[in-house]
Structures are given as C-alpha cells and as structure tokens.
Amino acid sequence: MAALERKQEKKMITKQEALEQFFQAWTPSPLIEEVSLKDAAGRVLAQDLYSRVTLPMYRVSAMDGIAVKSKAFEDGDPDTSSWKPGVDYERADTGDDFPDCYDAIIMIEKVKLMEDGSVKLELPLPFPVKPGTMTRPAGSMIREGDLLLKQGSWIRPTDLAALAVGNYPAVPVVKKPVVALIPTGSELIPPGERVKRGDNIDTNSAMVSAQLEAMGAETIVFPIVRDEKEKLKEALDQALKQADLVIINGGSSKGGEDFNVHLLKEQGRVICHQVAAVPGRPVSLALIQDKPVINVPGPTLAAYFVTDWCLGALVSRWLGSVRKERRKITGVLAAPMDKGGPVQILHRLNVVEREDGTAEIYPIPMRQSSTAALLSSDAQYVTGLFEPAHQAGEMLEVELVE
Amino acid sequence: MAALERKQEKKMITKQEALEQFFQAWTPSPLIEEVSLKDAAGRVLAQDLYSRVTLPMYRVSAMDGIAVKSKAFEDGDPDTSSWKPGVDYERADTGDDFPDCYDAIIMIEKVKLMEDGSVKLELPLPFPVKPGTMTRPAGSMIREGDLLLKQGSWIRPTDLAALAVGNYPAVPVVKKPVVALIPTGSELIPPGERVKRGDNIDTNSAMVSAQLEAMGAETIVFPIVRDEKEKLKEALDQALKQADLVIINGGSSKGGEDFNVHLLKEQGRVICHQVAAVPGRPVSLALIQDKPVINVPGPTLAAYFVTDWCLGALVSRWLGSVRKERRKITGVLAAPMDKGGPVQILHRLNVVEREDGTAEIYPIPMRQSSTAALLSSDAQYVTGLFEPAHQAGEMLEVELVE
Numbered sequence: 001m002a003a004l005e006r007k008q009e010k011k012m013i014t015k016q017e018a019l020e021q022f023f024q025a026w027t028p029s030p031l032i033e034e035v036s037l038k039d040a041a042g043r044v045l046a047q048d049l050y051s052r053v054t055l056p057m058y059r060v061s062a063m064d065g066i067a068v069k070s071k072a073f074e075d076g077d078p079d080t081s082s083w084k085p086g087v088d089y090e091r092a093d094t095g096d097d098f099p100d101c102y103d104a105i106i107m108i109e110k111v112k113l114m115e116d117g118s119v120k121l122e123l124p125l126p127f128p129v130k131p132g133t134m135t136r137p138a139g140s141m142i143r144e145g146d147l148l149l150k151q152g153s154w155i156r157p158t159d160l161a162a163l164a165v166g167n168y169p170a171v172p173v174v175k176k177p178v179v180a181l182i183p184t185g186s187e188l189i190p191p192g193e194r195v196k197r198g199d200n201i202d203t204n205s206a207m208v209s210a211q212l213e214a215m216g217a218e219t220i221v222f223p224i225v226r227d228e229k230e231k232l233k234e235a236l237d238q239a240l241k242q243a244d245l246v247i248i249n250g251g252s253s254k255g256g257e258d259f260n261v262h263l264l265k266e267q268g269r270v271i272c273h274q275v276a277a278v279p280g281r282p283v284s285l286a287l288i289q290d291k292p293v294i295n296v297p298g299p300t301l302a303a304y305f306v307t308d309w310c311l312g313a314l315v316s317r318w319l320g321s322v323r324k325e326r327r328k329i330t331g332v333l334a335a336p337m338d339k340g341g342p343v344q345i346l347h348r349l350n351v352v353e354r355e356d357g358t359a360e361i362y363p364i365p366m367r368q369s370s371t372a373a374l375l376s377s378d379a380q381y382v383t384g385l386f387e388p389a390h391q392a393g394e395m396l397e398v399e400l401v402e
Numbered sequence: 403m404a405a406l407e408r409k410q411e412k413k414m415i416t417k418q419e420a421l422e423q424f425f426q427a428w429t430p431s432p433l434i435e436e437v438s439l440k441d442a443a444g445r446v447l448a449q450d451l452y453s454r455v456t457l458p459m460y461r462v463s464a465m466d467g468i469a470v471k472s473k474a475f476e477d478g479d480p481d482t483s484s485w486k487p488g489v490d491y492e493r494a495d496t497g498d499d500f501p502d503c504y505d506a507i508i509m510i511e512k513v514k515l516m517e518d519g520s521v522k523l524e525l526p527l528p529f530p531v532k533p534g535t536m537t538r539p540a541g542s543m544i545r546e547g548d549l550l551l552k553q554g555s556w557i558r559p560t561d562l563a564a565l566a567v568g569n570y571p572a573v574p575v576v577k578k579p580v581v582a583l584i585p586t587g588s589e590l591i592p593p594g595e596r597v598k599r600g601d602n603i604d605t606n607s608a609m610v611s612a613q614l615e616a617m618g619a620e621t622i623v624f625p626i627v628r629d630e631k632e633k634l635k636e637a638l639d640q641a642l643k644q645a646d647l648v649i650i651n652g653g654s655s656k657g658g659e660d661f662n663v664h665l666l667k668e669q670g671r672v673i674c675h676q677v678a679a680v681p682g683r684p685v686s687l688a689l690i691q692d693k694p695v696i697n698v699p700g701p702t703l704a705a706y707f708v709t710d711w712c713l714g715a716l717v718s719r720w721l722g723s724v725r726k727e728r729r730k731i732t733g734v735l736a737a738p739m740d741k742g743g744p745v746q747i748l749h750r751l752n753v754v755e756r757e758d759g760t761a762e763i764y765p766i767p768m769r770q771s772s773t774a775a776l777l778s779s780d781a782q783y784v785t786g787l788f789e790p791a792h793q794a795g796e797m798l799e800v801e802l803v804e
Contacts, residue, residue: 037593041612057599094701096589097600141773148774156804157612161605161702162777169594191439192571197459198499203563210443210559299496300563327729371543372550375564402558
C-alpha cells in the first residue's frame with residue numbers, strides 16, 4: 001500500500017496547482033447585463049462607476065429647524081416677537097434646501113413657533129448664528145465624478161444606496177455563469193422514493209446547486225443519468241449547449257463503471273486528474289469545446305469539498321471577483337488532530353461555545369461518523385500538506401460552515 | 403444644548419430595551435410552507451426533522467474493488483488463476499451493495515482482472531481479508547430516526563444533502579414575512595431622473611429592501627409618497643393589507659412635515675419612540691392592527707442602521723431563528739475614536755490589510771465625509787453606552803460589512 005500510495009502521489013498535484021494549470025488553459029468569456037438596482041444586490045459590478053450628480057446640488061439644512069438670516073444675529077440675539085414666516089425665517093428640515101435670503105439654521109428644539117407666526121427662541125443658543133451655521137454644503141452626499149464602486153465588487157445593500165446617490169437606476173453586472181449539473185449513477189434515486197436494497201439517494205444535486213448559487217452562478221440540474229456511456233454522452237452534449245460550465249457528478253474513480261474520465265478524454269482535453277485533496281481526490285478538470293467540464297466525485301462530502309474549492313475558484317474567475325470568505329472562529333481543540341500527509345484533508349468539526357465566550361472545537365472522526373453527522377457540522381478545517389499534528393488544548397482557527 | 407440633551411436622554415431607551423418592550427407587545431404569527439429541497443437553501447426549518455430511512459440499507463463496499471469470500475483467504479492467499487466472476491468474486495465500487503455470498507472487499511488497485519475472467523492479486527495485500535474487510539455497515543450514512551436538522555436552523559447547502567439522505571424531497575420552512583416599505587418625502591425622486599435644486603434621490607428603497615431580503619424577508623416597495631398625511635394614510639392602509647410588517651421611511655423626526663409619528667398614534671399604539679442609537683435616534687416602533695409599523699428615519703445611514711438592528715431583530719423573531727452574524731476582523735486602530743456617551747454610535751470604518759496579514763482600521767469621520775464614502779466603507783463598529791475612548795494603536799475587533 002505504501003509503495004502504491006507513493007506511486008499515486010507522484011502524479012498528484014495540489015488544489016492550487018490544478019487551478020493554475022486549468023486557468024492557463026481556460027479563458028472565461030463572461031457577458032455583461034444591465035439590472036435595476038433592486039436586482040443588483042449580490043451581483044458583481046462589471047465596470048467602475050462614478051457619480052453622475054453632485055448632491056445636494058445646493059447647500060441644505062443640516063438639522064430639523066428654521067432657516068434664518070445670520071445678519072439679524074450680528075449684534076446679539078434679535079427680538080423675534082414680530083418675526084414673520086417667509087420674511088424673517090422659514091422651516092427647513094434635515095436635507096432641505098431653503099431660499100437664498102437665509103444662510104443659517106437654528107435647530108427646532110430651540111425654537112417655539114407661535115400661533116401669530118412669530119418665534120420664541122430658547123436662549124442661549126448652543127452655537128453663534130453665522131453664515132452657514134448648521135448647513136451642509138453642496139456635494140456633502142456625493143460629487144459628480146466621485147468613484148462609487150469598483151469593477152469586480154460584490155454589490156452590498158449599502159452599495160445600492162451609493163449607486164442610487166450617484167443617480168444610477170440600473171447598473172452593469174457580470175452575467176451569472178450557467179452551470180449544468182449531471183448526476184450519474186445506476187444506483188441513484190431522487191430523495192422521496194421508496195428505498196430498496198442497493199439504492200443510494202441523490203444527496204448532491206440540491207447541495208451542489210445551492211453551493212453554486214451562493215457562489216454567484218445559475219444552475220441547471222439534469223435528471224439522474226444511469227451508468228451507460230451513451231446516455232452520459234447525450235447528457236453532456238445537451239449540457240454543453242445550455243451551460244457555460246458542466247459538472248458530471250459521480251463515476252470519477254477507478255471503478256469498472258467509472259468511464260467518465262475516458263469520455264472526457266475522447267471529447268476534449270483533460271487538464272488534470274487526481275488532486276492531493278481528500279475527500280474528492282479523483283476529480284478531473286477537462287475542457288470540452290472550450291468549456292470547463294469537471295468530473296466531481298460522487299460521495300457526498302467529496303462532492304461538497306470539490307465544489308467548494310474547485311467550482312468556487314472557477315466561478316470567481318468567471319465573475320472577475322474575489323471570493324467571499326467564510327466566518328472564522330478560534331477555539332480550543334478538544335481532541336488531537338493527526339499530522340498532515342501528502343494530501344490535504346478536509347476535517348469537519350463541531351464548535352461548542354462556552355459561557356465565557358471561548359469555543360471548544362471537536363473534530364468529527366471521518367470513518368466512524370455517519371455522513372449525516374459530517375454534513376451537519378458547524379465548522380471545518382483543511383490541513384496543509386505535511387502540516388504538523390495538532391494537540392488537544394491547542395488554539396486553532398477554523399472556518400464556520402454557512 | 404447639554405440641558406436639552408439630558409432631558410431627551412431621560413426619555414431614551416437602548417436598542418435592546420426598545421426591542422424588549424416591543425416583543426412584549428407583539429406576537430409574530432408566522433405560517434409554515436413546504437418547499438422542495440432545491441428551494442430550501444437559506445430558508446428557516448419549521449420543525450425538527452428526523453431521518454425516514456437507514457442508509458445504506460445493507461452493508462456496502464467501502465472502496466472501489468472486488469467483493470470476495472473471506473473464507474477463501476482463511477489459510478493464506480488463495481490461487482486466483484481460475485477464479486470466475488459471479489462465482490468467486492464480483493465488481494463492487496464504493497457504496498455498492500453486492501451479493502450475500504461475498505463478505506469482504508479487495509481494493510481495485512491490488513487487483514488485475516484478466517481477459518479469461520480470472521484475477522491476479524498484487525501481493526501482499528495491505529489488510530488481511532476477513533469477514534467485513536473494506537465494507538461499510540448498514541446505517542453508516544444515516545439511521546432511521548436520527549435527527550437531521552433542528553427547527554429554527556438556517557438551511558445550508560450541506561443541510562440539503564443531510565435532508566436528502568433522510569429521504570426528504572421537500573421540507574417545511576417558515577414562510578418569509580412580507581415587509582412593505584413606504585418611502586416618504588416631497589423632495590424625493592427615484593434614481594435616474596434629472597435632479598433639480600432641492601431634490602433628494604431615494605437611496606433607501608433598494609438598500610433597505612436588499613437588507614431585508616438578506617435577513618430572510620420578502621419585500622414590497624411602494625412608490626414614493628409625498629408629505630401629505632392623507633396620502634400616507636392611504637399607503638399605510640394598503641400596506642397593512644398586503645404585508646406582515648410595515649416600514650414608513652422618512653418623516654420621523656421633529657420637523658414640521660414629520661407627522662408620521664402622529665399618524666401612528668392615531669392608527670394604533672406607539673410602543674417606543676426615540677432610541678439611544680445614532681444615526682436613527684428618532685425611530686418609532688408601533689403596532690397597528692397587531693402588525694409592526696416602524697417609522698425608520700430618512701437619512702441614508704440612519705435608515706441602514708435602524709433596518710439593521712431593529713428590522714433585523716423583528717424578522718429573526720418572526721422566523722424563530724438566530725440572526726446570522728457578520729464576519730469580524732481585529733486590527734490596529736489608525737486614529738483615535740471618541741469615548742461613548744449616552745447614545746450608542748455607529749462608526750463606519752475602512753480596513754487596510756497589510757502584507758504581513760495584520761489589518762489597519764481607519765474610522766471615517768462622520769461629519770466631514772460624503773454619504774457615499776460612509777456607505778462604501780468596509781467595516782463598522784457600534785460603541786457601547788459610555789464606552790471608554792479608543793486610542794490610535796489599540797487593537798479593536800470590528801464587523802465587516804457585507
């Protein structure tokens with residue numbers, strides 16, 4: 001086994017190397033589309049956008065209050081008992097423009113508006129009333145030509161407000177890549193059917209599809225394809241017509257029915273096969289008709305992990321954006337973690353938050369645990385190649401799974 | 403001003419107190435709906451779900467390989483030169499069931515399948531071949547009755563796989579609360595129109611709507627309502643018919659046109675008004691026809707902050723879920739931050755990551771900065787009441803804005 005493993009390892013490249021090799025061979029061809037602001041959250045901006053306006057166009061009130069003539073305050077607080085609205089003052093709330101004969105604002109809390117239109121001020125005023133007091137200058141929200149948001153940014157809710165301030169009702173975003181997902185396996189049945197001996201439920205279509213959508217892709221899920229080469233070829237042809245990237249899920253390893261990699265070789269170019277990352281080592285990255293076709297292994301956690309590192313990188317590359325990071329948490333390792341070997345390993349973990357705010361991290365044993373327990377874990381950690389072992393009691397920073 | 407502020411502060415309650423008072427008065431009435439797995443990501447599970455099946459139903463192969471009879475290996479490695487498929491062995495890949503006459507698996511890497519149907523083994527084998535070698539027991543994915551996911555959980559992609567393993571094609575989730583958003587202000591125009599002096603662009607409808615959708619709500623955005631009480635009442639009546647929660651955005655402070663809080667008092671019960679959190683202090687939380695009606699202040703950052711802390715809490719309460727936390731980052735404060743006073747203050751910050759992996763945190767001065775600059779910031783920090791000042795050089799943990 002040791003000899004065999006060594007032989008295999010020689011061929012194996014890291015995730016990073018696999019992606020670098022693939023990116024040398026593949027050039028994404030994203031399109032741009034215009035979407036209204038209400039549909040732009042979570043999309044990737046396709047070009048730098050600059051403000052089309054200066055706002056406010058003219059100085060405005062900085063508070064709810066009354067606009068007054070500062071000249072009247074030059075020699076101390078004036079007698080306001082005969083003031084008239086529209087002559088000596090005018091109401092102006094936060095952000096309001098007001099006539100040019102006024103040049104200062106007194107906050108409403110210091111003002112009593114009398115029935116006869118006159119005014120009582122609560123003296124002393126907190127600020128001397130001078131030209132510009134309690135006003136905001138033109139351009140205090142935005143100036144024409146100011147950068148609003150950079151190309152490649154994920155558009156956040158607050159960015160929508162910034163784009164609105166710049167007077168954009170719609171913005172150019174990168175069109176989502178369409179990923180076709182072809183689940184394969186004669187033993188697979190969709191969830192919800194009566195399960196017979198030998199059946200395996202398709203756990204991956206819903207999961208991988210949701211992973212891809214969270215990455216910013218659109219998905220088309222094909223019906224389950226049985227392990228027959230002709231059927232798979234038909235589905236692949238169809239997928240290549242409809243999608244920008246294709247996932248063939250299952251049939252990726254060395255089993256007798258695992259002819260998928262052969263099909264990829266026949267139809268296009270396999271850039272790499274076998275990556276030093278477990279679970280999911282037998283992944284193949286191919287190009288067919290200049291489109292990525294990824295053979296993602298079938299076991300649920302393998303499909304999860306390969307979709308995460310491999311498709312995640314491909315979709316980001318397509319979108320021209322930096323991938324959103326996971327939340328991290330640092331906690332005390334409650335059990336030791338083996339030293340890393342020649343492959344990187346995905347460890348699934350549970351996190352228990354203590355009352356004092358610290359966290360305990362429990363590795364979930366891969367072999368002894370049910371698939372369901374591994375799937376529902378709180379957190380994960382991927383060991384580096386030949387990373388030293390971690391002892392119980394050690395502090396470790398891990399990724400939260402969301 | 404100091405005296406006035408003290409007077410105001412007496413009436414002011416904290417965000418937490420406001421929410422507690424409101425939750426005593428308001429009982430959410432969420433409904434449950436069934437959605438297919440493909441639509442369940444990002445939704446909140448409405449009840450604990452347990453597996454309906456045991457998977458695999460019977461022991462399966464743990465590797466790609468051949469199923470053999472362990473008895474043949476009792477006295478050492480057997481002569482396999484006359485083995486026949488279907489008699490002495492059978493192909494069995496990872497997860498495959500195989501006939502009951504076999505009870506162990508030999509990995510395919512150690513096996514050469516000959517043209518005449520016989521087998522050559524690469525000796526020595528890494529493990530002794532005994533009953534159960536390289537097989538996985540029934541139930542190793544999931545056992546009937548195992549808890550799959552708890553009520554109130556946000557459904558993640560990996561949870562979809564766990565729910566599929568438990569044989570659920572669809573799951574009960576909490577129906578999204580419908581939030582109606584009524585933008586108000588005679589000076590408001592939608593983005594994209596020609597801006598005239600005195601106009602203000604509606605920055606909030608797209609932003610608040612996106613914030614609410616990220617919280618798990620559905621939104622209906624009303625057209626802009628001018629500052630006329632009758633028009634606002636009409637919109638409010640309409641909103642109360644269509645929605646579970648209503649936001650009136652703007653007209654919340656003490657300005658002359660700010661009659662919104664009076665309308666709320668006429669139509670229902672104002673639970674609290676004025677909260678010790680800036681920007682957005684003049685927020686009102688009311689109940690009309692047993693539905694929350696929140697008067698969210700108009701200035702963009704105030705609308706953002708109130709939507710975040712107040713609507714965020716209401717929507718979570720409705721969904722029966724714990725709110726998703728933001729990513730945090732700890733960095734060195736590059737400039738001092740004033741000590742906290744009698745109100746909590748939202749500080750917007752820029753984060754610069756240094757080459758050595760550490761981060762510098764730059765507070766963005768509220769008064770001197772454009773609204774656009776405050777909106778596009780990377781991070782934020784909310785000071786506690788009377789929190790001590792922070793010095794430049796101090797380490798501070800802040801929330802990343804996403």
